[in-house]
Amino acid sequence: MSTLTPDICVIGGGSAGLTVAAAGASFGHDVVLVERGEMGGDCLNTGCVPSKALIAAARYAHAARAGARFGVAGSAEVDYAAVHAHVAGAIATIAPIDSVERFEGLGVRVMRESARFLDGRTVVAGEATIRARRFVIATGSRPVVPPIEGLAEVGPLTNESVFDLTRLPARLLVIGGGPIGAELSQAFARLGAAVTVVEASRLLGREDPAAVDVVRGALADDGVRLIEGVGIARCVRVDGGIEATLSDGRTIVADDVLVAVGRRAATADLDLAAAGIETREGAVVVDHGLRTANRRVFAIGDVTGGLQFTHVAGHQASLAVRAIVFRLPVRYRPELMPRVTYTAPELAQVGPTEAELRAGDARARAETVAFTHNDRAVADGDTRGFVKLLIDGRGKLAGATIVGPNAGEMIAPYALALAGKVKLSTIASFVPPYPTRAEAGKRAAVNHFAASLTKGWVRKLLMVLKRL
């Protein structure tokens, strides 16, 4: 058994681990990366990339059918094998960036093994023992399959298998209406499947209810049957499909079942206890500097059980690199992380939602501007949605909720504004190009100040100024 003594040992080659490995090596550190599955992890192989590629194909199918109201009639003929080829092609196009070859070219030693801790400063990977100065756990998460009677036996799909389908499921049952359930149910419906979503609680339950209403309406328009507030009691294979019995007694028959009820941190095989690393519900517990209970070991990305997004994983990786390479104090600030659900229309959030903000701040306000009178939205024939600016009791921007086409692009300046402490008055006075949906955000900020003009002392001041 060989012993390696690198500066950094990264466990997991997904969005989080690859960022640490590349940056660590570029700063001259000796880096070993241990990855037991596909390089690129969830995002590239079974998450963001295939889901967004599928959504793109679905957008074309929808557009082909939806043109009649613009005077452009048409119909969509979906060749699902070709859709699958597009999805696989998107992965294959990006894969070289995350490949073993590229990382070895950067000077990283890549080991295709499963890693586990032997003790507080030793990891075993295949035949090798690794005694690194610093370890970074970036092993991600896996889909949860809930203990519903008969579910495991019917062979449900998860994000790890659904993108391998080369035929469109004629009838698809989606269990869970979180981001995965919402995005994929709409995409499959647009591609021609008859889709039912069963959500035990509320569609996109983490998000602003008014924004979710817009998405709920869009899913209905696309033919998704959404059942909320009901669970599934059991599943069984019957002649011609899979029958699911809901907890209220109703039954649904489908060809395939997709499970999307959340994730569990991938820590089971790591023997974290041997290294003195604390876990909570399987996720690695870290402090604000992303350090575990073992000061030699950092943990980043989905495995920490916090916000599970690629950009969060990448950001945490850059903080870990700063701490390891430059020995600088770092602080992860989850409140600055934006998130986007890529339904059509998209739903984007940064900072607390209105309900979260008001719960802790009685003087908080929300300024909402709908796209109804936004010229660009009218011209595009799609006025669904709104921009909502969230303003704390001291009059400072606390967050934003946007639902509408390209909300994911539109949230970026608000994430920048929060990170850079941009004043609301700056947002009220900047000049967005015409005609864009961005004007709605400026309008919301202007409205905030316009409201203060109704205050008695402001009115009196204006009367005095008028006389001068």
Ligand SMILES: Cc1cc2nc3c(=O)[nH]c(=O)nc-3n(C[C@H](O)[C@H](O)[C@H](O)COP(=O)(O)OP(=O)(O)OC[C@H]3O[C@@H](n4cnc5c(N)ncnc54)[C@H](O)[C@@H]3O)c2cc1C
């Ligand atoms: C369907 C879907 C769509 C998504 N869409 C988006 C999106 O649009 N935008 C967004 O920001 N996020 C999205 N996400 C979330 C995003 O994919 C994850 O947050 C991100 O991939 C997490 O990266 P990670 O590096 O923490 O983990 P992962 O990418 O899961 O990487 C972990 C790696 O560790 C390896 N590993 C695990 N255990 C071991 C071990 N013991 N030894 C060696 N290797 C090990 C695994 O094989 C894996 O490759 C989506 C997720 C899904 C499922």
Ligand SMILES: NC(=O)c1ccc[n+]([C@@H]2O[C@H](COP(=O)([O-])OP(=O)(O)OC[C@H]3O[C@@H](n4cnc5c(N)ncnc54)[C@H](O)[C@@H]3O)[C@@H](O)[C@H]2O)c1
């Ligand atoms: N656009 C994006 O950035 C994007 C897209 C997809 C996934 N993701 C990431 O992946 C994570 C996982 O997504 P997800 O949608 O699997 O999980 P989730 O935890 O976000 O949502 C799961 C949903 O399933 C419901 N549920 C739980 N048990 C159920 C049951 N037995 N029957 C019916 N419903 C049940 C929950 O109430 C919840 O609404 C997300 O939280 C997100 O961080 C991000």
